[in-house]
Amino acid sequence: MEKRGKWGSKFGFILAASGSAIGLGNIWRFPYTAGENGGGLFVMLYLIAIVCIALPVLIAAVSLGRHTGKNPVGAFESIKPGSNWKLVGYLGVGTGVMILSFYAVIAGWTVGYFFKAVTGQLNNITNKTAPETFSNFISDSYLQTGLIIVFILLTIFIVSKGVSSGIEVFSKVMMPILFVILIVLLIRSLTLKNAAEGLKYYLEPDTSKMSFKIAIAALGQAFFSLSLGMGTMITYGSYLKKKEDLLSSSLWIAFFDTSIAFLAGLIIFPAIFSQNMDPAGGPGLVFQVLPVIFAKMPGGYVFGSLFFALLMIAALTSSISMLEVPVSFAIDEKKFSRKKASILIGGIALIFAIPSALSDNFLGIMNYVWGNLSLSIGALFIAIFVAYIWKSENALIELAEGSNLLEYPDAGERFFSYKKNRKMVLWKITLKYIVPVFILVILIGIVFLGIEF
Numbered sequence: 040m041e042k043r044g045k046w047g048s049k050f051g052f053i054l055a056a057s058g059s060a061i062g063l064g065n066i067w068r069f070p071y072t073a074g075e076n077g078g079g080l081f082v083m084l085y086l087i088a089i090v091c092i093a094l095p096v097l098i099a100a101v102s103l104g105r106h107t108g109k110n111p112v113g114a115f116e117s118i119k120p121g122s123n124w125k126l127v128g129y130l131g132v133g134t135g136v137m138i139l140s141f142y143a144v145i146a147g148w149t150v151g152y153f154f155k156a157v158t159g160q161l162n163n164i165t166n167k168t169a170p171e172t173f174s175n176f177i178s179d180s181y182l183q184t185g186l187i188i189v190f191i192l193l194t195i196f197i198v199s200k201g202v203s204s205g206i207e208v209f210s211k212v213m214m215p216i217l218f219v220i221l222i223v224l225l226i227r228s229l230t231l232k233n234a235a236e237g238l239k240y241y242l243e244p245d246t247s248k249m250s251f252k253i254a255i256a257a258l259g260q261a262f263f264s265l266s267l268g269m270g271t272m273i274t275y276g277s278y279l280k281k282k283e284d285l286l287s288s289s290l291w292i293a294f295f296d297t298s299i300a301f302l303a304g305l306i307i308f309p310a311i312f313s314q315n316m317d318p319a320g321g322p323g324l325v326f327q328v329l330p331v332i333f334a335k336m337p338g339g340y341v342f343g344s345l346f347f348a349l350l351m352i353a354a355l356t357s358s359i360s361m362l363e364v365p366v367s368f369a370i371d372e373k374k375f376s377r378k379k380a381s382i383l384i385g386g387i388a389l390i391f392a393i394p395s396a397l398s399d400n401f402l403g404i405m406n407y408v409w410g411n412l413s414l415s416i417g418a419l420f421i422a423i424f425v426a427y428i429w430k431s432e433n434a435l436i437e438l439a440e441g442s443n444l445l446e447y448p449d450a451g452e453r454f455f456s457y458k459k460n461r462k463m464v465l466w467k468i469t470l471k472y473i474v475p476v477f478i479l480v481i482l483i484g485i486v487f488l489g490i491e492f
């Protein structure tokens with residue numbers, strides 16, 4: 040039987056989990072969803088959703104994972120043996136494969152645009168030619184299929200290397216580089232003409248646009264962005280050592296993830312307005328707007344190539360976290376070797392990826408079923424399980440483990456000290472009484488009103 044991996048350090052865990060959280064969701068999905076949903080108002084609701092709803096679920100998932108030291112199926116089973124709760128874990132394992140399959144399509148776009156950038160094909164692109172370049176690109180079926188194969192193979196390769204030498208090392212090197220390049224782009228973007236107009240659209244909440252749909256989209260985006268609802272953070276938490284501080288780690292992850300999404304918006308909206316492009320331009324937004332900016336800026340060839348390389352890498356640190364969930368399940372519960380599990384499950388994801396690459400409609404349905412519905416159901420059950428079945432009191436003891444609240448050797452004192460901790464009490468109340476209500480609202484929106492995000 041294979042030995043279970045562990046993160047090398049708290050910092051390694053924070054970067055790997057941030058690597059999972061930070062991905063296409065931040066740099067591709069967040070800006071175009073914000074653009075389609077009225078800009079500033081969406082951004083404001085998103086920030087509220089992260090802090091009040093998604094962060095508490097993140098903390099719940101990580102503590103459940105570390106406490107049990109298991110994949111999602113094993114985690115539910117070890118707390119409520121013989122019950123149906125493990126079905127939530129199975130749903131997560133299946134959702135991981137399915138989300139990977141359509142995530143790989145968009146990730147394939149980043150691979151394709153990286154090659155376009157490096158080979159100079161984007162050097163002369165303008166706001167007139169960019170949309171056509173993009174639509175020709177996505178309608179080339181052979182190319183699209185090739186790109187998802189490349190991307191899924193990369194994902195399999197890293198996951199098969201294991202937790203600390205694959206996922207952790209890769210994330211540790213790449214995430215900081217991504218941050219630096221985004222800062223360079225930010226400076227460029229803020230100095231473009233009409234930048235102020237873009238900032239206004241992005242930052243000024245126009246409350247008259249308020250609607251149920253925008254609120255649902257913002258909540259959904261918050262969950263997706265923090266990789267919640269399918270056990271990714273349970274699995275990543277299971278590789279965390281007992282001596283590390285869960286609460287502060289979770290806060291850092293949410294902070295990094297939100298900052299990168301916010302930064303992406305700060306880059307993209309000024310760029311859109313400087314080129315007179317449409318902020319509600321849909322999923323092609325980032326691929327159409329940024330190349331135009333690169334083509335016009337000094338050193339644009341280098342920055343463009345670097346940007347798409349890093350976007351691809353951000354997608355990879357997320358896709359490996361999707362594959363890691365079913366892989367950890369197959370290793371823990373089915374005694375597969377890591378290599379065999381990665382190849383087999385990655386292969387299944389590839390089979391489902393091909394129809395998504397070839398048909399917009401198929402991809403839309405996959406996103407609706409797995410990306411919206413299944414993730415929301417998963418998040419709801421994870422929250423309810425931790426709050427009411429495992430019980431938040433027990434989760435609090437796990438949270439206190441590794442924090443400075445555990446200086447007290449005797450358990451009675453330990454209990455007392457976390458009970459006094461304001462953040463922990465706030466977390467408990469939110470998870471029990473606020474989070475489930477809001478996730479139910481999302482579900483109602485998805486199921487009964489057909490809202491998609």
Ligand code: TRP
Binds near residue numbers: 060265
């Ligand atoms: N959060 C990632 C992003 O923003 C995507 C992701 C990785 C994800 N693992 C997940 C989304 C698990 C939902 C569930 O791109």
